[in-house]
Amino acid sequence: MVPDGTSLTGFNSAYTHAKDRAVPFVCVSQGRGRWTVQADLRTAPGWGPLVEVEEFLHRTCGRLVDCGLAWPESSATATGIVLYGLPSEPAARTLASALHAALYGDTKPLTAAQRQCSGH
Numbered sequence: 001m002v003p004d005g006t007s008l009t010g011f012n013s014a015y016t017h018a019k020d021r022a023v024p025f026v027c028v029s030q031g032r033g034r035w036t037v038q039a040d041l042r043t044a045p046g047w048g049p050l051v052e053v054e055e056f057l058h059r060t061c062g063r064l065v066d067c068g069l070a071w072p073e074s075s076a077t078a079t080g081i082v083l084y085g086l087p088s089e090p091a092a093r094t095l096a097s098a099l100h101a102a103l104y105g106d107t108k109p110l111t112a113a114q115r116q117c118s119g120h
Contacts (some may be wrong), residue, residue, distance in 0.1 A: 002096040005029040005038065018043040026100045028092040034071075035092035039099055040080040047103070054078035060099070060110065067117030071093075 005011035005027035018025035018040075024047060025040040039057075043045045054077070061076035064083055071085030081099070086092040098109035 002093050002100065003027045006031070009118040015040070015043065024100065024103045026096050026103075028096050030087065030089070034084065035089055037083040037086060037092050037096045037099060038080070039096075039103065041103075042079050051078075053103075056102070057081045060102075060114075064095075064117065065115050067114070069117050 003010060003013055003014035003017075003026075006029040011027065011029070012084075015025050023044050025038075027038055029036045029038070037057040041053065047053065057076035057078075057080070061070070061074050061081055061083065064070040065072055065074050067092075069086065070083040074083045074085070075081070081090050082094065086095060093115055098113045102110040
């Protein structure tokens with residue numbers, strides 16, 4: 001279950017939980033009538049080779065923005081990704097779950113989500 005970080009309390013609780021477990025933080029939140037997916041690797045020190053993770057996050061962000069699923073304000077760095085403008089909570093949760101799985105090495109759900117972009 002991907003946590004809802006819309007409220008500051010919910011966000012802080014989920015972030016602290018991830019940090020305490022030293023795992024990637026992933027959440028969804030709602031704002032401006034749309035949904036956001038956020039992943040932060042600062043909660044997981046030493047998570048993977050930084051260059052590979054950064055390239056993966058940048059590619060993912062670029063593809064989702066290019067296909068129109070995420071807004072151009074979305075961004076990726078070596079330690080995280082924020083995808084703005086998702087149309088619904090189910091879409092955000094599906095993408096967040098796929099991103100989470102990819103951070104653990106299972107890229108199939110994220111590949112499937114990116115393939116759906118062509119129909120978006």
